[in-house]
Amino acid sequence: MSEELVENQQGTTQKKSGSSFARIVGVIVVIAVIAVAGYFFMNQSSASVAVVNGEKITRAQYDERYIQLAAGITAQGQSATTTEMQDALKSQTIDNLVSETLLLQMASKEGIQADDAAVNNQFSQNKSQFSDNAAFEKILADQGYTDATFKAALTRTNIIQQYLAKHVDVSSVTASAAEVRALYDQAAVGSGSVPPLAEVQTQIENQIKQQKQQQLISDYIRQLRASNTIEILLK
Template sequence: MQQKILLIAIVGFLVVAAGAWFLFSNGGTSSQNNTQELSDTVVLVNDEEIARAELENLEAQIAAQQGVDVASLDAANREQFQAQALDTLIANALIKQAVANSGITATEADIDAQIETIKSQFPDNAQFQEALLEQKISEADLRSQVAEELAQQAYFEQTLDIALITVSDEEINALYEQEAAATEDIPPLEDVRDQIESFIFQQKQQELLAAHVQELRSAADIEILI
């Protein structure tokens, strides 16, 4: 199970606060009419077209992740749900464009190392291949997505000053006390200190990314068509 979760994390999506960005593959449709409908452009991001299929696929993934029955939502909540998914697609497009414009790419050695790390989480190659089949991607697709993810990580490290992020003892203690007040039988601080520090660090990363996405968006030419 852990191995499959790891692969899903690589080929599924990464959510980062309000500036969420997603990596995902599109599914097909069986009806010609549906295919035409789903291919309609829903937004232009600096002249890059985002198709309705991408929006609906992302909505389905978010709904599954959050346990939301989209069909049961009223009009206002349905509109809000769609707007959040659309914002995520816009953010993702902006980040991909920024990475491409920066010229940052992943090296073949780094890609190979990451692929081997993923494979090492599986008992054997057969189970790795089975997981790929379940995710409906090829090894070449995985490699492409890993390359994109590594390039984005390098871009974030260079652009967002992640190395300057620090977590103080005061922040760790404050969050622990907050959780202790709301949770029974919480483990001693020394047992969960590393997890709390990591959580706070990730929150600060998310804040930096959200702010950067907002900067990219304010400078972008975005036309929403729905």
């Protein structure tokens, strides 16, 4: 009787040990899966999508900028989910990051630093357009930003603007009467009614000047990119 009890106890112990072992193995497998998934995610986030003069642009940076640009498109009433728009956003995102990284590198070489007072003032001006802090933070979130990332973006923009002001002269840009008339006539085509030219002439002149200034900046950045080492890794 006692031998049977011992045998039963041993059998029960073996079954319990087997069950415990199975549970332990199961836990180890789950932990391993989580670890592998985490490792894969970390690798994906830190993987490079481009390299500018040896400086890597990570997938995490790309994803963050893509979300911000897509949010901007959506805010304009356009769809950011069509195949055509996604391809355009992909190209725009990588181009945006490469140019920004290159310009910041050039600015750093010249010792250009952010004007903190100007950045803080611009941040406050943006914030003052909303009724309260909650409304401001909501619009930031809708655009893919937090307070910190928005201020960081303003800081980068401030540095780049200082650098471009030193290297691209836009002060001589003008809009001729012929250019103003051509753009006015173009806007009038297919439109039921347009204001008299005299009422919108200044607005049209400013638009033409801005387009020319942007073209000068784009040409400069294109030349800068051509003379530096840039590798696009994103497929």
